Amino acid sequence: MADSALAPLRHRVFAVLWTATVLGNIGTWMRDVGSGWLMTSLAPSPVMVALVQAAGTLPVFVLALPAGALADLLDRRKLLIAAQCSLGVVSLALALCTATRIMTPWLLLLLVLAGGVGAALAAPAWQSSVPEMVPRADLRAAVALNSMGVNVSRAIGPALGGLLVATLGVTATYLADAFSYVLVIAALLWWKRVAPEADGPRETLPGAMRAGLRYALHARGLQRVLLRAVVFFALGAAHWALLPLLARHALGGGPGLYGFMLAGIGAGAVGGALALPWLRERFGGAEGLMLAGALANAAAQAGLALAPTGGVAVVFCVLAGVAWIAVLTTLNAATQAVLPNWVRGRGLAVYLTVFSGAMALGSLSWGQVASWIGIGGALLAAAAGGTAAALLGRALPLPAGEEPLDPSRHWPDPHAAHAADHAHGPVAVQVEYRVAPERQAAFRRAIAPLGAIRRRDGATAWAVFTDTADPARVVEWFTLTDWAEHMRQHGRVTIADQAVQAAVNALHEGADPPRVTHLIGLAARLRV
Template sequence: MPDSALPPAAVPKATLLTPFTYSLFRAIWIAGLVSNVGTWMQNVAGVWLVTTLTTSALLVALMQTATSLPAFLLSMPAGAMADMIDRRKLLLFTQGFMAIVATILGVLTLSGGISAFGVLGFTFLLGMGAALNAPIWQTVTTELVPRPVLPFAITLNGVSNNIARAIGPAIGGAIIAYYSSGWVFILNGVSFLGTWAVVFFWKREAAETSGPAENFMGALRAGMRYVQYSPAIYGVLVRTFAFSFGAAAMWGLVSVVIARKLHLSSGHYGVMLSWLGAGAVTGAFLMGRAGSRLNFNQRVLLGVLAFAGTNLALALITQIYILYAVMFLSGIAWLMVMTSFSTTVQLSVPKWVQARVISVYMLVFQAGLSVGSLAWGELADHLSLDTSLLIAAGWMLASALLAVPFPMLSAEGLDLAPAEHWPDPTVEGGDIDPDDGPVVVMVEYCVEPANWPAFREAAEQLKRLRLRDGALRAGVFSDLARPTHITEFFYVATWGEHQRQHHRFTKEDLAVETQVRRFHCGPGEPRVTHFLAFPNTSNVEMATPLQNLESQR
């Protein structure tokens, strides 16, 4: 058995360094670190090249748009594809695609055949590759280490990005100064090849498929539906947007603080970002020690309060060395919050929908940063820089109150393996086409009147699970002639979708269904009946047009 497949019982108490004992994770982490450094080098070289090729400030500003816009357009489609297609093959495609694009950009730059618009176009293509790659990369980690080790593996992924953030721009700037941006682009292209090679030699076990295959649009709808009817995920998304919106003030305005308020050089700005990265790396080791003392909810709350302090410090403090210390603490808080969000999401969803939910999470996070940057920048222009930062600090303090209505529930003990306990329904007259439908499923219970309030509460939880896993409608009805006879129904679009429901129901969900069935007082188990739309008939009542009525008289 490969070391990455060891069962949780065989894994000793995890520490921050435990993920490195799994050879595949170690190889992918190292390759990912090199690739991240290349990406940060590319960011610096791309912006600098556009700056030298044009006098238009708009084209320079559009570099950020070219990088982030693909994430808005492709995050959710990428998540759907990652859940439908072999993730190893998708990684090979995305890493190879980005290597080719970066290399071509480098060759064109060295030959003098690139324009500012050309750099924007190639940057957009690289952004597309990154947007397609991101949900896959996040979910692959769950296959490389056991569940108890996953929080530390996700933390180390954050460390990788922050190490690259700290050294990538410096390396890229040095190469630009002594050679050319073109060489930076080519090195970035080469950096993707390491990850491509590691993934190529990864002998990934084929994922088991249960039920009919989903189509692309159906997979997208299933992912959105899962988020809509999962309170734990919905709560994380609300708090993610609130945090990223407030934190955008620091990311968007720190350069303005350095240049316009403190009247310092771009070198000080680079040092500020380096202190931020160093804080994030340090935070990883601190979290390793504090992991058993603070839950994810407490970590996020501390991080939110720390960022409120960051915005206050940028507004009120003018001593650069004190601000360096503030940025160091901000790096700790940033890593603490982001790994808590990401780990909670990944631990709270089953594998069949994991990439789709992560893509929604990433989309919400990017939306918070983008909208926040615009909002705080506008406030800084119309009011003042300090006022904008003070309001952002107030936003962060207010967002801390979201911990009350949207607490981050522990997901470490959830058993999200498929329950596979529903028997296949008896079908007379041959197989049913998966596209046939709609389907109505009825489950009949006998419940004593004294138990109705408790049964209703438990049935409401089960209804949410039915809707989350594919039902379009669901409800509970009582027989007017026999009030103790209660029928639960749920309505599914197709027979194939109902078959997928069977395999989406997890062992954790089984506890909810068991609670509902505990109130059944009839002989035997509750009776389950499946109804399929009668062939060649309309199942929607349609009003007869008035002109048709007139012609029939």
């Protein structure tokens, strides 16, 4: 099992929490089947049915960044327990309102929205905890197993949900979901997590959110992943949003067919996850797998649009599941691979924001398109767009994700005649180089990536100057909001960044290394 897709299950903590999460997600899918089917009875328009999915994913779009910051600042285990408790309360409220027949379309959407808030708080904390449970060598496989776990639950949950709806009613799906959270909470209470020590002064929530956004704005590898993700998920949302209507109206089926179509997607995803090592090798790595998955997803959407029977639709749902897991795992693993530990929760939160935003807006858009040109027409349009996007995406390849992102800790502590208060600022840092004028073109090329690194890790401004009186004197200058942020910057520099700095220093002339000067705003010093 060491070299297989199941290798992370050797690690006990990961295995227990993964199993509990699968059981919890089975309950969630049962709840979602109940909610989607209930809306087809309360308000059967395409837009209202699509709003059920949008309401579940929109909170992740809105709250993912603060949730990611909380995952980096707080004890992730305690945050997960609180989120699971809130989700259990929401499911009990859904059950009560449905059983007493006071449920309305807008009350259903409100409770689905509340469930989305709980999911938004939990998602970054769970995903950013995975590297604590497995060694780096097993991280990609663990990410794939997480995706597979979601789809194992998707293979089982919808079928059980459809069965419960058909036999015991929608209320039973909500009660089953509430019970599943008890299992997840028990596993989290069993986990004795040892929180890692923080590098540098503790961040505030607003500051941590700004740092996460700043990182995303200046980390080019992460930006490529996010752009590829938003295009795929906006187009891929079509069949997720329209599946209840496809089952009920286009194919004339009942909740059982809808459940089996979702189960087909889940079964395809499970099989695809187990075959991922072979598929990745077959298609030449992550980029080839991404292309194949996106094209297969478009083919599945076209097949669903033209499927004459429910059985044929289930077959295309299986293909959609294989395609979805291939793309989702590729994008998620690429995101994990380009994030250092200090910003992992926030970086994953930005990815989840893109994912959920694209899914929510895509769901609303495809619901509206279906009301104009029909369910089949909307799915064919999404398939055409997905095919074009998959082919054009080759121009923006995903990052390899092989850079060493552990802290280098090669910066010496700054020298100060008096101890600086962490709140003092702004802070300016000057680095003086000696570079002959004929070598300054090469120096500009070498130092350009360093500007993005400085901004990514905390700098609010960055520039490079030459001295008019001494053309060989080159000064790099960057500013930060306060001394605490600069001290945190010391802990954020990675081994990969050290290599960039070494390339710059190689063009510096003189026996002494570049001279570094730290400056604090005079007004801050006068307040001491």
